[in-house]
Amino acid sequence: MPHPPRAMDNASAPPGRGALSDWWWRNQRALTPFILLAPACLLFAVFVLYPIAASIRLSLHDWDGVGPQTWVGLANFAELFGDPVFYTALANNLCWLALYLLAPVFGLGLALFLNQDVRGIRVVRSLFLFPFVISQVVVGLIFAWFLNAEFGLLNRLLGSAGLPAVAPLESGRWAIFAVILAGLWPQTAYCMILYLTGLTGIRPELIESARMDGARGGRLLWHVVLPQLRPVTFIAAMVCVVGALRSFDLVAIMTAGGPYNSTMVLGYYMYEQTFLSLRYGYGAAIAAVLFALMGAFVGLFLWRLLRREAA
Amino acid sequence: MFPAPVARASRLSRMGYRAALFLSLALWLLPLAGVALTSVRSIDDLTRGNLWGWPSETRLVENYAAVFSDSRMAQFILNSVLITLPAVAGAVALACMAGFALAKFRFRGNLLLFVIFIAGNLVPFQILMIPVRDIAIETGIYDTRWALILFHVAFQTGFCTLFMRNFIKQLPDAMLDAARIEGSSELGIFWHIVLPLVRPAIAAIAALTFTFVWNDYFWSLVLVQSDDVRPLTAGLQSLRGMWLASWNLISAGSIIAAIPPVLLFLLMQQHFIAGLTAGAESD
Numbered sequence: 001m002p003h004p005p006r007a008m009d010n011a012s013a014p015p016g017r018g019a020l021s022d023w024w025w026r027n028q029r030a031l032t033p034f035i036l037l038a039p040a041c042l043l044f045a046v047f048v049l050y051p052i053a054a055s056i057r058l059s060l061h062d063w064d065g066v067g068p069q070t071w072v073g074l075a076n077f078a079e080l081f082g083d084p085v086f087y088t089a090l091a092n093n094l095c096w097l098a099l100y101l102l103a104p105v106f107g108l109g110l111a112l113f114l115n116q117d118v119r120g121i122r123v124v125r126s127l128f129l130f131p132f133v134i135s136q137v138v139v140g141l142i143f144a145w146f147l148n149a150e151f152g153l154l155n156r157l158l159g160s161a162g163l164p165a166v167a168p169l170e171s172g173r174w175a176i177f178a179v180i181l182a183g184l185w186p187q188t189a190y191c192m193i194l195y196l197t198g199l200t201g202i203r204p205e206l207i208e209s210a211r212m213d214g215a216r217g218g219r220l221l222w223h224v225v226l227p228q229l230r231p232v233t234f235i236a237a238m239v240c241v242v243g244a245l246r247s248f249d250l251v252a253i254m255t256a257g258g259p260y261n262s263t264m265v266l267g268y269y270m271y272e273q274t275f276l277s278l279r280y281g282y283g284a285a286i287a288a289v290l291f292a293l294m295g296a297f298v299g300l301f302l303w304r305l306l307r308r309e310a311a
Numbered sequence: 312m313f314p315a316p317v318a319r320a321s322r323l324s325r326m327g328y329r330a331a332l333f334l335s336l337a338l339w340l341l342p343l344a345g346v347a348l349t350s351v352r353s354i355d356d357l358t359r360g361n362l363w364g365w366p367s368e369t370r371l372v373e374n375y376a377a378v379f380s381d382s383r384m385a386q387f388i389l390n391s392v393l394i395t396l397p398a399v400a401g402a403v404a405l406a407c408m409a410g411f412a413l414a415k416f417r418f419r420g421n422l423l424l425f426v427i428f429i430a431g432n433l434v435p436f437q438i439l440m441i442p443v444r445d446i447a448i449e450t451g452i453y454d455t456r457w458a459l460i461l462f463h464v465a466f467q468t469g470f471c472t473l474f475m476r477n478f479i480k481q482l483p484d485a486m487l488d489a490a491r492i493e494g495s496s497e498l499g500i501f502w503h504i505v506l507p508l509v510r511p512a513i514a515a516i517a518a519l520t521f522t523f524v525w526n527d528y529f530w531s532l533v534l535v536q537s538d539d540v541r542p543l544t545a546g547l548q549s550l551r552g553m554w555l556a557s558w559n560l561i562s563a564g565s566i567i568a569a570i571p572p573v574l575l576f577l578l579m580q581q582h583f584i585a586g587l588t589a590g591a592e593s594d
Contacts, residue, residue, distance in 0.1 A: 025496075032497035033412035037424070040409035040468050047465035048431040051442035058441060113335070116317045116328065124332055126580055128339060133576045134569040135526035137544040141551070141565050142342045145349075145558055151357065153345045185342075190587070197588035199313065207313050225313050242433055249528045253548060270437040271532075280441055287437040298433045302426055 052291070059284035065274075069281070076285035086286070089264040092176050093293075096265065097244035099180045100187060104236040107191025108229075112221075114192070115199045125196065132189040140253030143182035144169065169255060172262040179250050179263055187243060191236045198232035199225075234304070241297050245290065266290045350374055350562035357558055374563045382553070383538050384564060387546030391571075394459045394542055395524045401464035402471050403517050407509065409468065410475025411501050415487060425476065432469035436529050444533055458534040459542070463524045471516050474589055478512040479505060515586035518579040522572045543568045 024031075059076055061069040080086050114125055131139060146153050149167035158165060168178040202225060210224045226233070248267040251257060257264040257272060266286055274283030317328045337344075349357070351371045378384050413425050443462060447453040452461065482505065490500050506513075531545035538546070547564050554560050576583050 028497055032501075033416035033418055035498075036408035036412040036501070040405040040428075040472060041424070043405070043461070043465035044428065044431060044468060046446070047443060047462055048434070048439060048469070049427070051439040051446075052434065054442035054445075055438045055440075112314055113331075115314065118317060118325075118329070118332075121332075122580075124336055126577065127336055129576070129584075130340065130343065130573065133522060133572050135528065135544050135572070137526070137528045137547055138565045138569050141547070141561060142346050145561075146342050146345065151556070151558060153342075156360065193584055194588055197584070202313065220313065246435055248436070252528070252532075267435060267437050271440070274441060283437075284441055287435065287440065290435045291438040294433065294435050298430055301433070302430060305429070306422075306426070 055284045055287055055291075058281055059288045061281045061284075063280040064278045065280050072281065076282050077289075079282070080285055080289065085261050085264055085269060086266075088261055089266045089269045089286075090289075092263065092265050093245060093247070095176065096180050096183070096247055097241060099177075099184065100240040100244040101237060103184055103187035103240050104191045104195075104233060106184070106188040107193075107236065108195050108233075110188065110192040111195035111199055115196060125193075129189050129193055131186040132193075134186075136183075136186070136249035137253055139182055139186055140250045143178070143185075143250075144254045147178055170259060172259050175255055175259060176263045179254050182254065183243070183247065183250050187240060190239065194232050194236050194239075195229065198229045202228050238297070238301050242294070245294050245297070266293075346562045346565055349559055350566050352559045354557065354559060357556070370559070374559050375567070378560055378563045378567065381560070382550050382564075383546065384543075384550075384567065386538065387541060387543045388567070390456065390540055390546075391525060391542040391544075394456050394463070395521055398460045398463035398467065398524045399517050399520045401460070402467035402520055403513055405464065405468045406471030406475045406516065407506065407513065408501070409472045410479050411505055413472065413476045414479035415482075415484070415505075425473070428469040428472045432466070432473070440533055447534055454535050454537055454540060456535075456540050459527075459530055459540075462530055462534060463527070467520050467523065471520060474516050474586065475509065475512060477589065478509055482508060511582065511585070514579060515582040515589075518575055518583045519586040521575055522583075525572050 058069070060071065060073060062072050062076075063069040110128065114121065114128065145151070147168050149155065149165065149170060155165040168174045206224055206228070207220070210220055215224065246267060247265050248271070251263055251265050251268045252271075255263040257268050267290065270283045270286040270290065273279045273286060317325055320328075348366065351369050351374060352366045353368055353370050356367050409428075413421055444453065447458040447462075452458040487500055487504065490504055491497075495503070525542075526544065527542070528544040528548070531542050535541050535545070538549075541549070547561075547568055550564055551561055
């Protein structure tokens with residue numbers, strides 16, 4: 001049966017070519033967003049949202065990966081909070097986070113250094129970004145070898161300068177810093193490019209008038225430039241926090257958590273407990289803690305983003 | 312401009328700046344240069360400890376040929392390509408659709424969906440690991456390229472949607488309304504007006520996603536295990552066990568793994584950087 005066209009309908013919808021076609025023309029404006037969103041939402045629900053819920057559920061169970069799952073309540077978490085390796089991993093993650101916050105500082109320094117208009121500066125900036133473009137696996141391999149006690153390039157350099165050899169990756173005390181150092185390399189490059197973009201957006205008249213008033217160097221940077229770079233600083237810090245909590249690749253490649261778990265991080269401990277010790281429930285509990293930790297930071301990020309969206 | 316332009320400074324400080332540029336860059340890329348140099352060394356050089364000097368004989372062709380003949384490197388590269396390209400295409404396509412819907416249509420839950428896409432993209436992989444692997448095993452795609460392709464499409468769609476949505480939002484509504492009055496359907500508008508206009512954004516997001524997927528290591532460990540489907544990152548790590556002290560071959564392998572993303576970056580620099588810094592300038 002024919003429907004009278006409504007005002008919101010497309011003005012020049014072609015004349016009826018069957019009920020279905022009519023119906024589509026009348027409703028396409030309302031239906032299109034859902035059709036366009038459906039595939040993305042479906043995949044995201046299956047591979048991201050459902051797994052989060054399933055992992056949290058699993059953290060309340062004992063499971064070896066094949067047999068039946070047995071409900072254990074909060075026992076996994078109780079064990080976790082008495083597990084010294086867990087505390088090592090947590091402390092390493094927090095240490096990682098603290099040191100990663102140096103990346104925005106170094107990145108800003110590099111960006112200020114490279115924010116000049118000389119011939120070839122584009123190429124130089126690109127070359128500085130290289131460490132970020134290559135895989136963390138490659139970064140890990142490069143540093144593992146650079147720092148290797150026997151064949152390492154670092155010890156050759158130290159040796160030729162008459163200094164004693166070092167073995168950072170075999171030291172329970174220093175290995176974690178060596179791994180984080182490797183991570184700082186690409187992370188600093190990333191922060192540098194963020195700040196370079198931020199610096200090009202700075203309003204020149206503010207700089208000039210501050211210079212007229214006699215502001216120079218550090219004071220100009222602190223009182224005029226940095227306030228304008230605040231959004232960049234926020235994003236850089238956020239990216240570093242997420243990166244520090246996600247750390248896995250470098251640990252897996254450079255130390256596999258050793259020596260004696262001294263470089264363990266939550267991400268790697270979870271992987272190890274699940275696949276090497278076949279304690280899926282315990283692994284899921286570690287993942288849940290990591291998730292909660294990330295949730296706290298991401299919540300802060302989204303809160304700010306939403307406030308901006310509302311403004 | 313801050314800091315003060317060097318171009319206006321004295322000749323001496325201009326030269327000083329250039330020298331400082333060169334030195335800092337050399338220092339910054341020192342580890343990379345060491346690896347590149349090692350990849351053309353003979354095993355003799357390595358055992359004799361000649362790591363920084365000029366190679367006693369250049370074995371560029373021999374070493375790189377050995378990487379391909381002694382290992383399944385060619386297969387790993389092929390796997391990486393066959394995983395990365397479909398994953399990028401899929402994620403970008405889904406993100407264009409979802410981005411348009413979120414940017415230009417009002418409906419309940421619009422902002423909520425947007426937030427979910429962003430938040431989902433920031434979660435630690437470990438919270439997804441066990442269930443995603445179970446899904447892959449139950450659907451029979453575990454240890455196939457499809458497992459990695461599907462997961463990467465799903466996961467990268469979050470970030471890509473955020474990016475596309477913000478880009479499409481900047482297109483003027485008046486232009487879309489004009490097309491509607493002309494009698495264009497919403498899907499027609501998407502195809503004929505929105506997509507051609509967002510080409511730069513597509514280039515940026517594709518270049519970035521390519522790098523993320525190509526460089527992924529975690530999911531290559533979790534979702535596949537045989538050499539027939541394993542991508543380059545996981546393959547490289549497995550070769551390390553085989554080659555042990557043959558650091559020249561490992562170095563050559565590392566260089567090979569680094570080349571595609573570096574090349575892509577150099578070719579699409581402007582797009583790549585625009586994508587990386589999207590959040591930094593839109594504030």
